[in-house]
Amino acid sequence: MFKQILVPLDGSQLAEAALAPAALMARALGAPVTLLHIVEQDARREVHHDRHLTEAGEAAAYLHEVAGRAFPPGARVETHVHSAAVADVARSIVQHAQEEFEPDLIVMCAHGNGGMRDLLFGSIAQQVVAQGTTPLLLVRPRQAGTFQLKRIFVPLDSESIHDDSLPLSEGLARAFDAELYLFSVIPTFGALAGQEAAAGSMLPATATVLLDIKEENAREHLQEHIDELRAAGLVANAEVARGDPATEIVKSAERVGADLIALSTHRRAGMGAFWARSVAPKVANRSSLPLLLIPLK
Numbered sequence: 001m002f003k004q005i006l007v008p009l010d011g012s013q014l015a016e017a018a019l020a021p022a023a024l025m026a027r028a029l030g031a032p033v034t035l036l037h038i039v040e041q042d043a044r045r046e047v048h049h050d051r052h053l054t055e056a057g058e059a060a061a062y063l064h065e066v067a068g069r070a071f072p073p074g075a076r077v078e079t080h081v082h083s084a085a086v087a088d089v090a091r092s093i094v095q096h097a098q099e100e101f102e103p104d105l106i107v108m109c110a111h112g113n114g115g116m117r118d119l120l121f122g123s124i125a126q127q128v129v130a131q132g133t134t135p136l137l138l139v140r141p142r143q144a145g146t147f148q149l150k151r152i153f154v155p156l157d158s159e160s161i162h163d164d165s166l167p168l169s170e171g172l173a174r175a176f177d178a179e180l181y182l183f184s185v186i187p188t189f190g191a192l193a194g195q196e197a198a199a200g201s202m203l204p205a206t207a208t209v210l211l212d213i214k215e216e217n218a219r220e221h222l223q224e225h226i227d228e229l230r231a232a233g234l235v236a237n238a239e240v241a242r243g244d245p246a247t248e249i250v251k252s253a254e255r256v257g258a259d260l261i262a263l264s265t266h267r268r269a270g271m272g273a274f275w276a277r278s279v280a281p282k283v284a285n286r287s288s289l290p291l292l293l294i295p296l297k
């Protein structure tokens with residue numbers, strides 16, 4: 001489970017939206033927190049309508065003030081300022097995560113006014129997802145004060161490698177006494193894309209039978225997990241849907257009142273594959289729920 005939490009801050013109130021979820025996680029998991037500020041090279045004077053912290057001393061004072069304000073007395077909170085100005089803030093965050101602090105979780109606020117995809121593309125959070133190996137909790141500014149974990153929505157598919165998101169989700173469920181809601185989506189014939197769609201159009205009857213078999217396998221796959229989780233004392237439920245995966249994930253997560261969607265990502269295949277092959281960016285684009293992005297090992 002998460003034993004060390006890293007929270008990068010740029011000095012803006014928007015970035016501080018990550019603090020409440022981080023504090024909640026830290027308290028529930030007994031995890032220490034490191035607040036990090038990277039001094040940016042040729043930084044603008046303002047960031048998200050707040051004064052950009054460009055001086056190491058000023059940033060250190062800011063992080064110290066935040067540590068006292070956002071976390072309860074007795075919380076284990078460290079601060080760190082990378083004072084040598086860098087051009088690539090995201091890379092510096094990843095380097096600090098991988099080479100220095102080795103956190104189990106990074107918590108960041110996804111800035112912006114549009115959908116989560118808008119917040120991710122071109123943002124530091126997006127680059128941290130692509131370059132990093134650490135699970136990343138992304139919250140939106142308006143979720144800061146209401147973040148809770150009572151129901152965790154965990155999309156899985158028939159490939160067991162994607163079950164990597166399940167152990168972490170199980171750990172969170174234990175820590176927060178939350179329900180796990182496992183979910184799989186089998187495409188309908190009309191929802192097939194790419195090579196699958198081309199092959200299906202040539203042999204539609206065969207494609208339909210194969211999809212029905214995949215649905216049956218998915219139900220068995222989820223039931224195995226449900227049996228194990230319930231035997232371990234957890235509250236768990238599952239559902240298999242048919243349709244477009246991203247659409248069904250977003251719709252169903254909201255319908256069941258999920259507080260968090262935990263998704264695995266194709267980190268090893270690089271940024272292009274992450275956006276092209278994973279449903280994660282599509283879910284991010286359409287859902288307003290907090291996302292826990294878990295890189296596949």
